[in-house]
Amino acid sequence: MIIRRRLGLFWVLFFGLFVILVVLTKSQVSAADNVGSTLTTTPVSADLVSAPGTTISTKLQVLNDSPIPLTVNIRVEEFKASGTGGQALLYTPPATDPSLSWVHLSQTSLQAEPGVWNSVTMTIVLPKQAAQGYYYAVIFSPSVTVQGSKNTNEIKGANAVFVLVDSNNSKDITQLGVDGFSVGKKSYNYLPATFSINVANTGNIFTVPSGEVYVSRTLNGPAIDSLNINSGGGNILPQTNRIFNLAWTDGFPVYKPKTINGQEVSGKNGKPIEQLSWNLSNITKLRFGRYYAKFVLVYNNGTRDIPITGEVSFWVIPWLFILVFVIVFLLIAFGIWSIVRSIVRRIRKFSKKRR
Amino acid sequence: MIKQKINQLSSKAKLFIVLSITILANFFMLPLTHIFAVTNTTKPTVLLTNMDTSGASSIIMGWIPGSSGSALTLSFPTYTGGSSGTVATSQTVSGSYLGSTCATILGGAFASAVEPGTPTASGNASTGLITFTTATQTSATAYCLVLTGSAITTNPTAAATPTATITADTDASASVVFAVIANDQVVVTATVPPSFTMTLSANADAFTTSLSSGSIVGTNAAIAVTIGTNAKNGWSLYAYDTNSGLLSTIQSKTIASVAVGSGPTTLTAGAEGYDLAVTTASIVQGSGSGIGTTSAQTYYASTASGMGGGLNTVPRLIASSTGTAVNAQVPVKEYATISNITPAATDYSDTITLVGAGTF
Numbered sequence: 001m002i003i004r005r006r007l008g009l010f011w012v013l014f015f016g017l018f019v020i021l022v023v024l025t026k027s028q029v030s031a032a033d034n035v036g037s038t039l040t041t042t043p044v045s046a047d048l049v050s051a052p053g054t055t056i057s058t059k060l061q062v063l064n065d066s067p068i069p070l071t072v073n074i075r076v077e078e079f080k081a082s083g084t085g086g087q088a089l090l091y092t093p094p095a096t097d098p099s100l101s102w103v104h105l106s107q108t109s110l111q112a113e114p115g116v117w118n119s120v121t122m123t124i125v126l127p128k129q130a131a132q133g134y135y136y137a138v139i140f141s142p143s144v145t146v147q148g149s150k151n152t153n154e155i156k157g158a159n160a161v162f163v164l165v166d167s168n169n170s171k172d173i174t175q176l177g178v179d180g181f182s183v184g185k186k187s188y189n190y191l192p193a194t195f196s197i198n199v200a201n202t203g204n205i206f207t208v209p210s211g212e213v214y215v216s217r218t219l220n221g222p223a224i225d226s227l228n229i230n231s232g233g234g235n236i237l238p239q240t241n242r243i244f245n246l247a248w249t250d251g252f253p254v255y256k257p258k259t260i261n262g263q264e265v266s267g268k269n270g271k272p273i274e275q276l277s278w279n280l281s282n283i284t285k286l287r288f289g290r291y292y293a294k295f296v297l298v299y300n301n302g303t304r305d306i307p308i309t310g311e312v313s314f315w316v317i318p319w320l321f322i323l324v325f326v327i328v329f330l331l332i333a334f335g336i337w338s339i340v341r342s343i344v345r346r347i348r349k350f351s352k353k354r355r
Numbered sequence: 356m357i358k359q360k361i362n363q364l365s366s367k368a369k370l371f372i373v374l375s376i377t378i379l380a381n382f383f384m385l386p387l388t389h390i391f392a393v394t395n396t397t398k399p400t401v402l403l404t405n406m407d408t409s410g411a412s413s414i415i416m417g418w419i420p421g422s423s424g425s426a427l428t429l430s431f432p433t434y435t436g437g438s439s440g441t442v443a444t445s446q447t448v449s450g451s452y453l454g455s456t457c458a459t460i461l462g463g464a465f466a467s468a469v470e471p472g473t474p475t476a477s478g479n480a481s482t483g484l485i486t487f488t489t490a491t492q493t494s495a496t497a498y499c500l501v502l503t504g505s506a507i508t509t510n511p512t513a514a515a516t517p518t519a520t521i522t523a524d525t526d527a528s529a530s531v532v533f534a535v536i537a538n539d540q541v542v543v544t545a546t547v548p549p550s551f552t553m554t555l556s557a558n559a560d561a562f563t564t565s566l567s568s569g570s571i572v573g574t575n576a577a578i579a580v581t582i583g584t585n586a587k588n589g590w591s592l593y594a595y596d597t598n599s600g601l602l603s604t605i606q607s608k609t610i611a612s613v614a615v616g617s618g619p620t621t622l623t624a625g626a627e628g629y630d631l632a633v634t635t636a637s638i639v640q641g642s643g644s645g646i647g648t649t650s651a652q653t654y655y656a657s658t659a660s661g662m663g664g665g666l667n668t669v670p671r672l673i674a675s676s677t678g679t680a681v682n683a684q685v686p687v688k689e690y691a692t693i694s695n696i697t698p699a700a701t702d703y704s705d706t707i708t709l710v711g712a713g714t715f
Contacts, residue, residue, distance in 0.1 A: 036558055036578075038553070038555075040550050041550065041551050041552075042548045043549045044713030065552065085675065086589065086715055087672050087675060087714060088591065088593075088712065088715060089670070090670040090710065091670075139710065141708070146558050146559040151701075152704055153562075153601075154560075154704065154707070155555060155687070155707050155709065156555075157553055157554075158710045158711070159553055159711055159712065160710050161712070230588075231587055232586065232588035232714075234714060237715075257640070264640035269635055269636075269656075269658070270649075272640055
């Protein structure tokens with residue numbers, strides 16, 4: 001009887017302690033969870049090439065920049081191109097798509113200590129029937145839970161790393177075309193002049209084009225400036241378009257984003273406010289007249305480099321500058337004319353008097 | 356014999372002899388004392404800007420003379436021409452090297468060193484002697500100077516530890532040893548990987564008041580999504596939610612999101628609705644040269660209370676940038692309103708996931 005009572009007391013105490021521990025742990029988690037999170041991932045995207053029937057792997061890394069340890073969950077989804085700016089549309093592939101099952105992660109959850117890089121190896125076992133490209137998004141999500149209070153939404157963050165896999169199949173068709181090369185305006189007051197190159201991937205595998213836009217005073221004349229078309233090495237997914245926007249800024253005066261204390265200032269529409277920059281050391285770069293922009297885009301079709309070219313022309317007429325100059329010139333001319341006229345009148349008066 | 360004769364002398368005579376010897380000794384030793392009272396140059400320092408074998412080098416030198424005067428020489432005794440090393444015959448004296456003063460370069464005891472007036476210098480290619488003229492020095496003052504350009508036209512062809520000797524005015528010569536080595540450069544390499552950093556200012560986003568049919572209620576100060584990346588092609592921010600609206604499990608009721616993939620939509624008080632807004636006026640572009648322009652995606656660009664776009668379980672682009680980012684900020688908040696017949700409950704909530712990524 002006494003033993004039973006003591007055992008009962010023991011279990012009551014044990015249960016009480018357990019409840020206290022759980023409550024304490026929960027309250028600590030909630031305190032930590034509501035402070036947000038910071039994750040850094042590298043690389044931003046990875047291009048992999050591997051033949052069907054082979055295995056390829058790549059190392060992805062994640063850093064917890066938050067001051068507290070975080071549990072980071074890792075999962076794989078797929079993506080396709082959305083729009084023409086290199087943005088992705090993330091999606092979970094249908095069950096009938098086997099490509100997700102070819103991917104293995106060395107860990108799907110990890111405890112990320114603050115300031116420590118953690119590596120995750122992504123291995124893709126390409127079956128023999130693999131064809132063309134596969135586009136994976138590896139998503140790193142810190143595990144956070146917001147303790148419920150009324151009218152409160154839970155906001156979670158996640159970093160995605162895009163992994164593009166070329167199965168290097170003999171049926172790969174690498175083919176690009178340019179659907180348009182345009183200049184922002186036919187006539188500019190001041191630089192920058194903006195150009196857009198709309199590149200279409202008409203093949204069946206992702207491709208990275210490169211090239212330059214050459215600005216010259218005459219058609220096919222010597223270039224006075226060149227702009228890199230795809231300096232970031234962006235991919236174009238098959239059967240999609242990507243528009244590369246460039247700005248020619250090397251002029252005087254030139255519109256630049258307004259900054260205060262080094263921070264660019266946005267307008268109400270969220271876009272940066274621009275203002276004219278009058279850097280006198282660039283006065284020799286006063287642009288005036290007709291200019292030509294010629295692009296040379298190059299991609300490799302697996303056998304050789306294929307160039308694509310095109311050109312546009314545009315005008316730079318700093319009319320405000322010219323207007324001010326003309327007004328000043330006219331004022332000076334009028335002044336000189338007035339002085340000369342008054343001198344002539346005096347001479348005439350003087351001669352009349354002498355007569 | 357001598358001892359006996361000394362003993363025979365009187366005490367006065369002994370005293371006289373001792374005094375005489377002492378005076379005479381002092382008299383004859385005075386000139387010798389003057390000759391050996393040598394002053395010393397302290398902290399002699401000679402720095403070659405190129406220690407490579409066969410290399411040409413400028414010279415940075417520092418010294419603290421023990422005497423005052425204007426004579427100064429710097430000698431490289433083993434630099435006797437050809438493979439032994441050669442000093443230039445024409446020398447240019449300066450106080451700085453590549454924009455830094457010799458005092459800054461040498462530091463320490465020479466942190467406040469000055470040039471010894473405006474001296475000129477010339478070298479002897481066959482003896483390695485560099486002679487300065489009008490190097491005005493005051494004892495115990497730290498001096499430094501630079502022999503610019505190829506003051507040493509060639510170092511020895513083989514690695515060695517030659518001596519350089521500074522002779523300041525009447526000071527004793529002060530020598531320093533320096534090294535001539537096969538390669539004095541260290542190649543530093545580093546890799547900067549492409550990376551993407553996203554910070555959420557908080558994970559809980561509470562509505563400021565209880566939802567009401569008479570007004571549009573927004574969440575508190577927007578959640579700031581801060582982005583930093585060196586991805587040159589820019590980055591994107593996507594959002595999706597789990598409930599496609601504000602869900603009350605108690606009432607099994609969802610205050611549905613406004614239309615997804617169109618808009619932006621502005622909520623009307625009294626007509627049930629829920630949306631996510633990127634407040635365009637509060638977008639922070641960040642700082643740094645070459646950063647991209649951050650902008651809200653049209654459907655979510657909010658310029659007024661209640662204005663935003665709908666979410667569902669498929670990630671939607673809500674903001675993007677055209678280039679790299681240094682602390683670019685996208686402010687995200689939610690708006691909701693209810694109708695008169697919306698069931699009452701205290702657990703209306705949603706879980707929104709924001710996914711950030713560099714463009715591919």
